Amino acid sequence: xxxxxxxxxxxxxxxxxxxxxxxxxxxxxxxxxxxxxxxxxxxxxxxxxxxxxxxxxxxxxxxxxxxxxxxxxxxxxxxxxxxxxxxxxxxxxxxxxxxxxxxxxxxxxxxxxxxxxxxxxxxxxxxxxxxxxxxxxxxxxxxxxxxxxxxxxxxxxxxxxxxxxxxxxxxxxxxxxxxxxxxxxxxxxxxxxxxxxxxxxxxxxxxxxxxxxxxxxxxxxxxxxxxxxxxxxxxxxxxxxxxxxxxxxxxxxxxxxxxxxxxxxxxxxxxxxxxxxxxxxxxxxxxxxxxxxxxxxxxxxxxxxxxxxxxxxxxxxxxxxxxxxxxxxxxxxxxxxxxxxxxxxxxxxxxxxxxxxxxxxxxxxxxxxxxxxxxxxxxxxxxxxxxxxxxxxxxxxxxxxxxxxxxxxxxxxxxxxxxxxxxxxxxxxxxxxxxxxxxxxxxxxxxxxxxxxxxxxxxxxxxxxxxxxxxxxxxxxxxxxxxxxxxxxxxxxxxxxxxxxxxxxxxxxxxxxxxxxxxxxxxxxxxxxxxxxxxxxxxxxxxxxxxxxxxxxxxxxxxxxxxxxxxxxxxxxxxxxxxxxxxxxxxxxxxxxxxxxxxxxxxxxxxxxxxxxxxxxxxxxxxxxxxxxxxxxxxxxxxxxxxxxxxxxxxxxxxxxxxxxxxxxxxxxxxxxxxxxxxxxxxxxxxxxxxxxxxxxxxxxxxxxxxxxxxxxxxxxxxxxxxxxxxxxxxxxxxxxxx
Numbered sequence: 001x002x003x004x005x006x007x008x009x010x011x012x013x014x015x016x017x018x019x020x021x022x023x024x025x026x027x028x029x030x031x032x033x034x035x036x037x038x039x040x041x042x043x044x045x046x047x048x049x050x051x052x053x054x055x056x057x058x059x060x061x062x063x064x065x066x067x068x069x070x071x072x073x074x075x076x077x078x079x080x081x082x083x084x085x086x087x088x089x090x091x092x093x094x095x096x097x098x099x100x101x102x103x104x105x106x107x108x109x110x111x112x113x114x115x116x117x118x119x120x121x122x123x124x125x126x127x128x129x130x131x132x133x134x135x136x137x138x139x140x141x142x143x144x145x146x147x148x149x150x151x152x153x154x155x156x157x158x159x160x161x162x163x164x165x166x167x168x169x170x171x172x173x174x175x176x177x178x179x180x181x182x183x184x185x186x187x188x189x190x191x192x193x194x195x196x197x198x199x200x201x202x203x204x205x206x207x208x209x210x211x212x213x214x215x216x217x218x219x220x221x222x223x224x225x226x227x228x229x230x231x232x233x234x235x236x237x238x239x240x241x242x243x244x245x246x247x248x249x250x251x252x253x254x255x256x257x258x259x260x261x262x263x264x265x266x267x268x269x270x271x272x273x274x275x276x277x278x279x280x281x282x283x284x285x286x287x288x289x290x291x292x293x294x295x296x297x298x299x300x301x302x303x304x305x306x307x308x309x310x311x312x313x314x315x316x317x318x319x320x321x322x323x324x325x326x327x328x329x330x331x332x333x334x335x336x337x338x339x340x341x342x343x344x345x346x347x348x349x350x351x352x353x354x355x356x357x358x359x360x361x362x363x364x365x366x367x368x369x370x371x372x373x374x375x376x377x378x379x380x381x382x383x384x385x386x387x388x389x390x391x392x393x394x395x396x397x398x399x400x401x402x403x404x405x406x407x408x409x410x411x412x413x414x415x416x417x418x419x420x421x422x423x424x425x426x427x428x429x430x431x432x433x434x435x436x437x438x439x440x441x442x443x444x445x446x447x448x449x450x451x452x453x454x455x456x457x458x459x460x461x462x463x464x465x466x467x468x469x470x471x472x473x474x475x476x477x478x479x480x481x482x483x484x485x486x487x488x489x490x491x492x493x494x495x496x497x498x499x500x501x502x503x504x505x506x507x508x509x510x511x512x513x514x515x516x517x518x519x520x521x522x523x524x525x526x527x528x529x530x531x532x533x534x535x536x537x538x539x540x541x542x543x544x545x546x547x548x549x550x551x552x553x554x555x556x557x558x559x560x561x562x563x564x565x566x567x568x569x570x571x572x573x574x575x576x577x578x579x580x581x582x583x584x585x586x587x588x589x590x591x592x593x594x595x596x597x598x599x600x601x602x603x604x605x606x607x608x609x610x611x612x613x614x615x616x617x618x619x620x621x622x623x624x625x626x627x628x629x630x631x632x633x634x635x636x637x638x639x640x641x642x643x644x645x646x647x648x649x650x651x652x653x654x655x656x657x658x659x660x661x662x663x664x665x666x667x668x669x670x671x672x673x674x675x676x677x678x679x680x681x682x683x684x685x686x687x688x689x690x691x692x693x694x695x696x697x698x699x700x701x702x703x704x705x706x707x708x709x710x711x712x713x714x715x716x717x718x719x720x721x722x723x724x725x726x727x728x729x730x731x732x733x734x735x736x737x738x739x
Contacts, residue, residue, distance in 0.1 A: 035064045042066050042096060043089040043111070045140075056141075060097045068100040075099050082107050086148060088133075088155050090114050092140035093148045108154035115162045118155075126510055129156055167234070170719075174712060175696040186293030188234040192285040193685035194678040201684035235282075237297045287678065309655050313662055328659040341482040342371055345475050352471075362422045366469065369419050370476050373455050374483070376416055379409055381534055383449040409448040420454070426467035427454055457542035477546045483539035484556045488637055491532035491564070498525045499566040533564055555640050563635045693720040 028049065029037070038044060038059055046062065047054040067075040078099035087094045087109045096109075114136075121127040133152045141147055167188045168180050176182050196202050232238030283295035312328040319325040345367040353360060364372075383405055390402050417438055420427065431437055436452065456464055456473040457480065464473050505518045536559055543556070557563075634657070697716035700709050 031062050034062060035059070038064055039066075043087065043091050043094050045092060058095045060095045065097045065099055068098065081105070084149075085109070086151055087111065088114055088136065088151055090117055090136070092136055093151065094140075095148075108151045108158075110155050110158040112162075114155075115159055118159055119163065129159060164230070167230075169715070172692070172696050174715075175699050175701075177701045179701075183233050185232040185238055186234065188230060189293035190290065191293070191685070192288050192290040193682040193689075194288055195285055195290075196681060197685070200688045201681035232294060235291045235293060235296045237294050242297055287674075309658055310662075312655075313659055329656050329663075338479070338482040338486050341478050342367060345478060349471075349475075361469070362419055364419050366423055366472055367475060369416075369423050370455070370472070370479055372416055372419075373453055374479060376409075376413060377453060377455075377538065378535070379412070380449040380451075380453075381531075381538070383409060387447075387449065406448055413448050413451055413453070414442070416453075423469050423472055424454070424456070424467050425469075426463075427459075430454075430459070430463065430467060455542070457545045461545075461548075473546055477543065480539045480543040480546065481552075481556075484536055484543060487532045487536035487539060488556075488640065491529060491536065492567075492637060494525060494529045494532060495564075495566045498522060498529065501525060529564065533559060557636050557640070559637070563637060565635050567634070567638055690720045 034046065042059055042064060044059070046057055046059055048057045065078075067073065067078065081096075081098035081100065082105045084107050085096055085098055086107070087096045089111045090113050098106075098109075118129055118132055121132055122129065130152060133155055137147060137150075168174070168183070171183070171188050173180055173183060173187075191197075193201070196206075198206070228236075228239075230236065232241075281297055283292050284290060285292065309328060312326055315325045316323065316328055346365065349365055349367055362369075386405065387402060390398055428437075431454065441451065452458065456468050456476050459467055501518070501522050505515070505522070509515055509518045540556055540559070543552070693716045697713055697720075700712050704712070
């Protein structure tokens with residue numbers, strides 16, 4: 001019964017549900033009407049009008065008593081529930097007065113609607129049960145005061161049991177007389193419908209098809225305190241048998257070759273001490289990414305060239321596993337190693353000294369002197385970066401690390417300059433003429449990272465021979481060439497790692513905490529790439545000063561910011577400024593040159609970081625010209641070869657790129673055939689699944705009641721209709737794929 005008039009005039013109508021207040025046209029109700037309306041809907045939030053404002057109350061305080069299994073009618077033999085009973089529902093945590101015919105005292109109930117919502121949110125939204133429960137508490141009282149006693153742990157236990165019962169029901173365990181106890185290993189796992197399974201979705205005689213026509217696809221708790229409900233029943237391997245097998249197979253040879261067994265060997269190291277398991281390994285379907293049953297286990301501690309390349313690719317495709325044919329996708333590492341050049345220069349210097357029978361000028365050889373100089377140059381670059389990072393920290397929070405590193409570098413530079421006077425005897429006069437006398441320089445207490453080292457490459461070409469001992473500039477030239485080669489190799493490897501990390505983050509990482517951690521790792525890799533860029537540019541400048549222009553510039557080109565990009569990244573496209581956005585008499589500011597210290601969102605960074613996919617899949621857009629896989633412009637850093645490569649026609653990088661293009665073409669054709677076969681297998685698997693439910697409909701436990709048998713039959717019919725493709729008018733039979 002509803003009452004009209006103003007709120008002040010409604011003396012008898014004192015109760016209103018929150019839903020009624022938020023619905024236009026609804027009025028207040030008397031307690032009796034409210035109770036009758038909520039007998040079958042007892043989980044609404046209600047408020048009472050006290051003459052001035054609405055105050056929160058409960059249906060229990062109003063007088064509502066719920067009688068279970070009586071369709072809203074009163075139970076003839078009611079038994080009062082525990083006064084502390086709380087029901088957790090999607091609308092909040094409710095105090096309920098419950099009447100039921102049992103002697104058990106229940107304190108917490110969770111509705112099926114909430115359990116289903118928690119399950120979906122955890123699967124689709126990656127929302128934790130704890131966060132969901134706290135949100136439901138806030139629905140009850142968002143002030144944070146007088147919060148209901150936490151029922152999180154009982155809710156979590158109910159959700160675990162609900163998931164377990166749902167899995168048993170969907171696996172048809174209710175039809176078996178043995179029930180849940182008869183569940184075999186892997187019975188509760190959801191099978192991948194597209195995977196080939198003999199007798200289910202493979203045609204008869206499939207094994208007789210010629211091989212060339214077959215599709216190919218190359219310590220907080222313990223088990224006794226917190227036992228699992230599914231010990232091998234779904235995806236995880238059975239615990240005892242798996243661990244016994246691992247221990248029986250982990251011999252010394254396995255430990256030295258297998259990553260998984262290396263975890264066993266290193267189980268007592270500092271990083272894994274105190275851990276029961278050091279990781280998890282799983283096997284998934286390569287097409288649908290569905291986890292296989294019992295596959296998850298814990299880890300214990302030119303035309304002629306084209307013809308040749310085609311033959312290599314065909315031989316590689318036909319070769320079985322393990323493959324012994326030459327890999328057409330492999331590029332040999334032909335970079336010049338700095339260590340190799342240092343050893344060669346040391347041997348040459350010793351041979352010259354032995355042949356001339358001259359006494360060594362110093363205990364430190366000329367090669368070692370130059371190597372130390374290059375190391376000091378590297379230390380100066382690193383210290384400049386560290387000093388720039390420390391400049392952004394308040395002085396009150398700065399440590400003595402910068403001062404200590406500067407003191408160490410100062411001592412190293414002074415000791416090196418002592419040897420420099422031996423191998424560059426004419427340098428002092430040039431330094432004095434330039435106003436850079438070492439004694440006067442150090443008396444001014446400069447920062448060691450800003451001190452000029454005066455290597456031979458820093459001297460003018462016409463004065464280099466008079467200042468240095470014979471052969472010293474040539475030795476530095478060899479070392480600088482090795483630096484160019486090794487820094488390019490290091491940059492390429494770093495970009496490979498960075499691209500793989502970005503792809504992994506885009507596909508697998510979700511959430512702020514995980515995203516921040518993965519971003520921090522990518523940032524460290526980015527800084528390593530910047531280090532190699534700086535090293536290459538410094539080495540190339542020195543090489544140019546020592547050798548001058550020449551053919552070597554075709555190999556060691558100038559490294560611009562836009563050249564530093566991953567193998568799978570395209571060239572950054574610059575968008576011109578829009579017309580009409582500047583006032584008359586004003587010109588757009590000239591773009592500043594980007595440096596290696598620019599933010600990762602600059603044009604220098606790997607474009608994979610800026611493709612908009614880190615927050616999820618990007619929106620579908622019309623394909624732009626030049627953005628396809630075959631239209632990407634490869635940076636020169638991936639096409640360069642060392643200077644000492646012989647003059648034959650073998651181009652490993654070009655052959656590898658051609659082989660990848662060929663593989664993509666063949667893969668596209670194979671993908672169409674594979675997708676059609678997968679569609680056929682999925683339909684056959686669904687038909688087989690429907691037949692399984694038909695068979696289950698004919699069996700039931702012997703002691704099942706009539707009501708239980710009707711429920712089992714209803715479940716069978718429902719699952720059969722869900723799996724039967726004939727029940728869908730828009731079935732997959734009508735789907736066609738264009739070549």
